[in-house]
Amino acid sequence: MGIVEEVFTIELPVGESFRIQRCRYTSKNEEDSKRISIVSGIHGDELEGQYVCFLLGEWLRQNPEKIRGTIDIYPAINSLGIDSITRSIPFYDVDLNRIFPGSKNDFLPAQIADGVVNVMRGSDLAIDIHSSNVFLREIPQVRIAKSQEETLVPLANLLNIDFVWVHDAVTVLESTFAHAMNTIGTKTLVVEMGVGMRLGKAYGHQLLDGLLNLMAHEGILEIEPLKVRFPIQSHVGEVAYLNAAYPGLFVPAIEHCQMVSKGDVVGHIVSALSGEVMDEVIAPIGGMLFTLRAYPIVYEGSLLGRIFGKICGDSQ
Amino acid sequence: MRRFDIVTLESPNRAPLRIEGFLFGEENTKGPSIAIVGAMSGDHVNQLYVASGLVDYLRTKEEEGKIIGKILVIPAVNAYALNMGEKFWPLDKTDINMMFPGYHQGETTQRIAARLFDTLKGYDYGVILEGRRDQGMCLPYVKMIQSGYEDLECAKDLGMNFIHYRPHEPVETAMLQYNWQLWETKAFSIVFGKNGTIDQRDSEEVHTALVRFLSKRGMLKFSVFEGKQSNIIDPHKITLLKASRAGIFISKVRCGTHVEKGERLGKIIDALSGEKLEKIISPCEGIVTCQYSHPLIFQNSIAFRIASVEICCQIIN
Numbered sequence: 001m002g003i004v005e006e007v008f009t010i011e012l013p014v015g016e017s018f019r020i021q022r023c024r025y026t027s028k029n030e031e032d033s034k035r036i037s038i039v040s041g042i043h044g045d046e047l048e049g050q051y052v053c054f055l056l057g058e059w060l061r062q063n064p065e066k067i068r069g070t071i072d073i074y075p076a077i078n079s080l081g082i083d084s085i086t087r088s089i090p091f092y093d094v095d096l097n098r099i100f101p102g103s104k105n106d107f108l109p110a111q112i113a114d115g116v117v118n119v120m121r122g123s124d125l126a127i128d129i130h131s132s133n134v135f136l137r138e139i140p141q142v143r144i145a146k147s148q149e150e151t152l153v154p155l156a157n158l159l160n161i162d163f164v165w166v167h168d169a170v171t172v173l174e175s176t177f178a179h180a181m182n183t184i185g186t187k188t189l190v191v192e193m194g195v196g197m198r199l200g201k202a203y204g205h206q207l208l209d210g211l212l213n214l215m216a217h218e219g220i221l222e223i224e225p226l227k228v229r230f231p232i233q234s235h236v237g238e239v240a241y242l243n244a245a246y247p248g249l250f251v252p253a254i255e256h257c258q259m260v261s262k263g264d265v266v267g268h269i270v271s272a273l274s275g276e277v278m279d280e281v282i283a284p285i286g287g288m289l290f291t292l293r294a295y296p297i298v299y300e301g302s303l304l305g306r307i308f309g310k311i312c313g314d315s316q
Numbered sequence: 317m318r319r320f321d322i323v324t325l326e327s328p329n330r331a332p333l334r335i336e337g338f339l340f341g342e343e344n345t346k347g348p349s350i351a352i353v354g355a356m357s358g359d360h361v362n363q364l365y366v367a368s369g370l371v372d373y374l375r376t377k378e379e380e381g382k383i384i385g386k387i388l389v390i391p392a393v394n395a396y397a398l399n400m401g402e403k404f405w406p407l408d409k410t411d412i413n414m415m416f417p418g419y420h421q422g423e424t425t426q427r428i429a430a431r432l433f434d435t436l437k438g439y440d441y442g443v444i445l446e447g448r449r450d451q452g453m454c455l456p457y458v459k460m461i462q463s464g465y466e467d468l469e470c471a472k473d474l475g476m477n478f479i480h481y482r483p484h485e486p487v488e489t490a491m492l493q494y495n496w497q498l499w500e501t502k503a504f505s506i507v508f509g510k511n512g513t514i515d516q517r518d519s520e521e522v523h524t525a526l527v528r529f530l531s532k533r534g535m536l537k538f539s540v541f542e543g544k545q546s547n548i549i550d551p552h553k554i555t556l557l558k559a560s561r562a563g564i565f566i567s568k569v570r571c572g573t574h575v576e577k578g579e580r581l582g583k584i585i586d587a588l589s590g591e592k593l594e595k596i597i598s599p600c601e602g603i604v605t606c607q608y609s610h611p612l613i614f615q616n617s618i619a620f621r622i623a624s625v626e627i628c629c630q631i632i633n
């Protein structure tokens with residue numbers, strides 16, 4: 001059985017405290033010092049991680065003798081947000097994942113970020129589980145900044161995910177949880193899967209297997225490594241973005257996570273008022289449609305999907 | 317004056333978004349040029365008010381033949397949010413002022429930022445009217461971040477009391493001020509007001525500072541009184557007084573008040589029992605530059621910021 005602890009609290013104005021809770025599972029053997037943190041709910045509208053936390057907790061309760069380290073589960077970092085469908089920190093409207101490493105001498109969101117970093121400091125590994133947002137549906141993937149590629153890609157490959165996306169460093173992303181933790185020596189992977197405000201059971205089980213496999217490899221669980229899928233690596237191809245050219249209602253023509261050919265119709269943007277089809281959204285390259293819009297109202301520019309594939313040599 | 321659309325964007329159902337600009341002076345003037353950007357988020361109504369007030373003022377001055385530079389004022393960037401009580405872009409809740417320099421092929425707010433930035437590039441001076449991102453209200457101040465291209469001297473011509481001058485944070489690389497500086501516009505922000513409200517005195521102060529700047533930098537043929545000699549403030553000269561408890565916050569002082577060591581600044585009351593939880597006492601002599609502005613305060617929130625010439629008691633814990 002894990003121990004449930006309040007690891008960060010701060011008084012709210014009217015008879016309540018903001019709190020971050022964790023459930024900690026430890027090895028009976030005191031020499032087992034490796035520690036992993038499973039984190040979800042930095043964004044309050046992303047719930048896939050909650051289910052993964054449940055599944056992992058359920059597994060650990062049934063297999064306590066397999067534990068050879070410390071496993072910390074933090075299902076709801078933005079606990080105010082999780083319980084109220086609020087992505088950002090309520091009251092301040094600040095994206096918690098843009099305020100790390102935070103500070104004790106700043107406003108509430110920064111204090112929460114600082115609290116989170118201090119609680120997890122010393123952890124060897126951290127898995128930060130996101131589920132895109134309400135707008136987009138994603139296949140299970142890990143996103144890694146180019147500078148961390150060498151350290152993190154081998155770990156990501158153990159996670160039973162479909163795609164490892166190494167992206168260029170962006171200064172803004174220096175204010176994320178993952179960047180803050182990687183900077184202080186905790187190897188932190190960011191998982192994106194599913195869609196905001198919803199639960200995908202299959203993805204939850206898929207990532208559970210990945211977490212068990214990773215912990216087996218790291219010696220945190222004394223189990224045989226699992227047979228996991230090997231993710232597609234972003235460096236073997238390119239990502240094409242499909243952005244809406246018109247405002248309207250986006251109606252997808254194909255399912256998420258399908259292979260598409262160049263020129264295929266991905267969906268239509270239609271006008272609910274006039275009954276016209278405003279635009280046909282065409283795949284610019286062939287490959288896997290790994291992101292697909294889930295929320296149908298779009299403006300010009302709204303992301304409709306992403307395709308991973310080889311860019312064809314011919315010009316359009 | 318020329319009133320024109322800088323950006324228009326169709327919406328699925330509501331009327332199109334229009335970002336309007338008001339341009340004064342000759343398009344191809346030899347005089348210096350300035351662009352002034354107002355409300356980028358929906359709670360920056362004080363910024364909107366000052367910008368539209370400036371449009372009205374400059375219209376008169378133009379009729380009097382007093383404009384000698386090129387002056388562009390953009391009172392509202394995010395009218396969509398202003399019109400519905402939202403802070404950010406109403407659909408995806410992204411902050412337009414976190415999207416610079418923008419991207420023409422990107423997401424909606426990246427495109428808005430890119431089109432806006434196309435217009436803003438090339439001005440000699442750039443002023444951003446900003447609100448605070450926390451629940452604070454402050455004496456109006458100039459915020460200048462260090463990008464390597466900033467020009468501290470020019471900001472002194474506003475004649476405002478304080479210039480906060482500090483290194484930039486990672487998130488600020490996506491904001492207008494930083495990117496504008498990189499494109500060699502002498503850009504800075506004037507931060508003022510309490511979000512969602514209008515303060516008449518602050519508005520007048522900022523208006524006067526802008527007029528002074530236009531005059532001193534040769535865009536307006538009109539003499540104004542000298543302003544204050546600006547104090548350059550780095551974060552070390554500010555004492556932070558934090559609320560040790562959460563509850564109802566009652567302040568006894570206004571921003572700008574000179575306070576003595578030991579003076580009572582405010583109190584925190586238990587929101588349910590009414591019990592007095594904390595008396596907030598100034599540990600040093602100085603000027604209250606900022607204070608928490610919402611009646612309900614969180615534990616460890618910054619209740620007051622006090623600027624003093626000599627560092628008295630930087631709170632670090």
Ligand SMILES: [Zn+2]
Nearest residue numbers: 043046130131
């Ligand atoms: Zn997220």
